[in-house]
Amino acid sequence: MAAACALTAAVTLLPLSRGAGTAITGAGHAVAPAAPAEPDTCVEPERSLPASSGDGPNIDAIKKRGKLIVGVDQNSYRWGYRDPATDDFKGFDIELARAIAQDILGEPDAVIFRAIPTNQRVPALNNQTVDIIVRTMTINCARIRQVAFSTAYFEVGQQILAPRNSTITGYNASLKGKRVCSAEGTTAYDALEKKSFGAVFKDKHDGTPADEDILTVPNQLDCLVRLQEGLADAVVTDNALAAGQAAQDPAVALKGRTFTTEYYGVATELGKDDVVRRVNHVLEEYRESAWQKAYERLLADDLPGISGPPAPKYHQR
Structure with a gap:
């Protein structure tokens, strides 16, 4: 078979961007985690907190640091990968991460990318190695008891x-x-x-x-x-x-065909409600035009027929 263009396995928790060797110290604020959903009440795990453009203790900590630290993949073609021709990071998830950095910090490049293996996404949030995960992470009932999710930004199966x-x-x-x-x-x-x-x-x-x-x-x-x-x-x-x-x-x-219906979301640590609300605010604007442009440029050739992003669903509180 032809060799894939990105066969190198991601290195656990290594910084991807140049000069990004500083470890995360966490937000430094004690925030009581939101109560996880009970198994028998989890019907629509993709429901999230209402959007807000306001700040909070965790957003303030990101602003003080001057960088948003994002867990990503560096090997998923079209989603999160290093372009061998330019050595730049590209992909649908990368562009969304930059949009979040733009909203919080005023610069799309005010972001440090860290390579996170698939099985380390939840630990990376809970040990505060990263602020958010933007890495084709499916929202489901088990995970919403471990991390907090934004509204859905892509439907998959x-x-x-x-x-x-x-x-x-x-x-x-x-x-x-x-x-x-x-x-x-x-x-x-x-x-x-x-x-x-x-x-x-x-x-x-x-x-x-x-x-x-x-x-x-x-x-x-x-x-x-x-x-x-x-x-x-x-x-x-x-x-x-x-x-x-x-x-x-x-x-x-x-x-064959897809045999499940699932949704990707941006994940953060439980209790960081200000981050969830801020990301949801970014997604509300992103869905209006930037989402479609990114899809057509990066995904449409390989994943055609998608008319737009999933509609957001919110908790009624």
Whole structure:
């Protein structure tokens, strides 16, 4: 298979922008976390706090620092990646992060990007390594008990990615006996745990130090590498990410249809309500024109047919 243009796995919590080596000290304000939703009351996890352009203790801390520190991906083509031609960071998530920095700090470049592996997104927020995560992060009932989300900024669904000549036809019985890769801590892995159709999606270990689960990986792009190396037969991931990977490697293709409806949101630490409200304010303006321009420039070729962003949903309080 053709090599992907970004095969390097993201380095845990390394600064991506030049001169961004300073560790985060946190906002420095004690804020009581918002009460998490109970399992039996979680119906629309994508509901968020009403938008506000006002400040608060955590926004004040970001302004005092002079930089917004954002957890991103550096390997997801079209979403968050380093352009090999220019060495600049590009992608739909990168542009949204810059829009948030523009609103809070007055400059789109007043941002430090940090590479966060898929399975470290929640810890990175809770240990205050980053202010926000803008990294194709799906809002769901389990996660809203761990972090606080903005309103949704993109609708996606889980789908199968496999070699074009594969007998796999989608998320169905054609997966039986096939090795299916997913990233740890993702909704894709959760879906396989609930219904695998007989697929092998987690390696069995014998307890030796050399054991490696090659089908459950820290970063989603690692699954494409496994596919290219013949170590996996298929990948389960968001169709938005899969479309970018298919654009990188013409030997793979999306199979079947999406089998879930999910939404990406901007995440922050529980209790940082001022950050959530401010990001929602940015998203209200972003949806009016910038969202469509970014979609047409970055995503439409690989993920066509999307008419616009999802409408925001708010809590009634």
